[in-house]
Amino acid sequence: MEKSQRKLGIIGCGAIGTEIAAAIDKGSIDIALHGCYDISKEQTDKFSAKLKNVKPVFMELEALVKNCDLILECSKKDAVREIFEVILKNNRDTIFLSVGGILESMDLVEEAKKKKINIYIPSGAVVGIDGLSAAKCQGLKKVTLTTRKPPLAFKGVKYLVEKNINPEEIKVETVLFEGNAFEAVKAFPANINVAATLSIAGIGPEKTVIKIIADPNTTANRHEINAEGDFGSFRAITENVPSPNNPKTSYLTALSTIALIKKIVEPIHIGT
Ligand SMILES: NC(=O)c1ccc[n+]([C@@H]2O[C@H](COP(=O)([O-])OP(=O)(O)OC[C@H]3O[C@@H](n4cnc5c(N)ncnc54)[C@H](O)[C@@H]3O)[C@@H](O)[C@H]2O)c1
Known part of the structure; x- marks a missing residue:
């Protein structure tokens, strides 16, 4: 049937x-x-x-x-x-x-x-989750994510307002955040779903290391995942363009x- x-x-x-x-x-x-x-x-x-x-x-x-x-x-x-x-x-x-x-x-x-x-x-918004899911089955040891976006992508983020950082004034590459995925999601709730997905697929939010960079020299949202484990290692880089129908989403x-x-x-x- x-x-x-x-x-x-x-x-x-x-x-x-x-x-x-x-x-x-x-x-x-x-x-x-x-x-x-x-x-x-x-x-x-x-x-x-x-x-x-x-x-x-x-x-x-x-x-x-x-x-x-x-x-x-x-x-x-x-x-x-x-x-x-x-x-x-x-x-x-x-x-x-x-x-x-x-x-x-x-x-x-x-x-x-x-x-x-x-x-x-x-x-x-990232590639590499397939490999990470496979690697998790045996001896996945280390997962890091470096997210790089144009400064204006961080406009209105409360964490930055509290730190007196105005994204419009960022003229050189600036590390906004380094910490684990739990902290990243709390600080950048609308920007960092990728960190959450990565930590659930991999070694969990406490062990997944996140770095967030505002880069005035880029127009794309770039995510670099590095993973190490019994399988060896991989590096997966995604450079996202906005949807042709809707510039608000990758x-x-x-x-x-x-x-x-x-x-x-x-x-x-x-x-x-
Ligand atoms: N997983 C990923 O890789 C990824 C990537 C981009 C965005 N996202 C997430 O996906 C979600 C949607 O993104 P978007 O770009 O479409 O956002 P959007 O702001 O364009 O749309 C969200 C919609 O949800 C509605 N909404 C808000 N609160 C609601 C509620 N309580 N009940 C029902 N509707 C409600 C809003 O009115 C709006 O129409 C966001 O949470 C975003 O952070 C995830």
């Missing part, structure tokens, strides 16, 4: 949510976009206006989770815990993009494991999420 098409519900109709909806609208993913939810009505209106072929129903959070069988969270780090509670209550498989929030809700991940709910975290993040949904709904699975 053929499997029926899964029903996707999107939480957060911003840059990433809109990219994924557009891919479904184009027919690139074999899934039905059933519903969407956002705290901002303006965002859901903009989101719906961009779609030609699919017409997702706007639903409140609980109704959306109940009525869909795969949930895509792409909202905000601080919303993750509330959303996760609803996911657990309704036993729904979920893809989380706000990975910093997951790092602060690992108790709920444990609960999801017990209930056999599938929790998916896409590789997002193109690779949306593409990685599309690839992950395809992996969930299609029968051929390539890569670790």
Whole structure:
């Protein structure tokens, strides 16, 4: 018997949510976009206006989770815990993009494991997560991430305001932060999902070493991962360009999420 098409519900109709909806609208993913939810009505209106072929129903959070069988969270780090509670209550498989929030809700991940709910975290804005997952199976010893972005990418970050650092005044390469992934996610909640993903895939947030650099000589967001273990070592560098449809998001993040949904709904699975 053929499997029926899964029903996707999107939480957060911003840059990433809109990219994924557009891919479904184009027919690139074999899934039905059933519903969407956002705290901002303006965002859901903009989101719906961009779609030609699919017409997702706007639903409140609980109704959306109940009525869909795969949930895509792409909202905000601080919303993750509330959303996760609803996911657990309704036993729904979920893809989380706000990975910093997951790092602060690992108790709920444990609960999801017990209930056999599938929790998916896409590789997002970096390459190398496949190798890291394999390396973790035996003797992964060291993982570091160096993230380099143009200074304006850090505009409004509270950690910098508290330290009296104005990104607009940074004229030479400046190390803004060195520490572990836990501290990085707290200090740079919107900028450092990659650190969270890397630490969950690898040796955990306390041992993963993060360096964040503001570089006025770059326009790209650059992530360099170095890993060492029984397998040997690797260095993976990603230089991201913004999405052609939405300059607010790295193109690779949306593409990685599309690839992950395809992996969930299609029968051929390539890569670790
Ligand atoms: N995993 C990765 O590699 C990666 C890369 C980039 C961004 N992200 C994360 O993905 C998330 C979405 O990113 P984006 O660029 O689309 O952001 P965005 O700001 O463009 O969109 C977020 C949307 O979520 C909505 N929202 C906020 N709080 C909400 C809540 N409590 N419930 C429902 N909706 C809510 C906002 O109104 C907005 O429409 C962010 O948390 C971001 O940090 C992850």
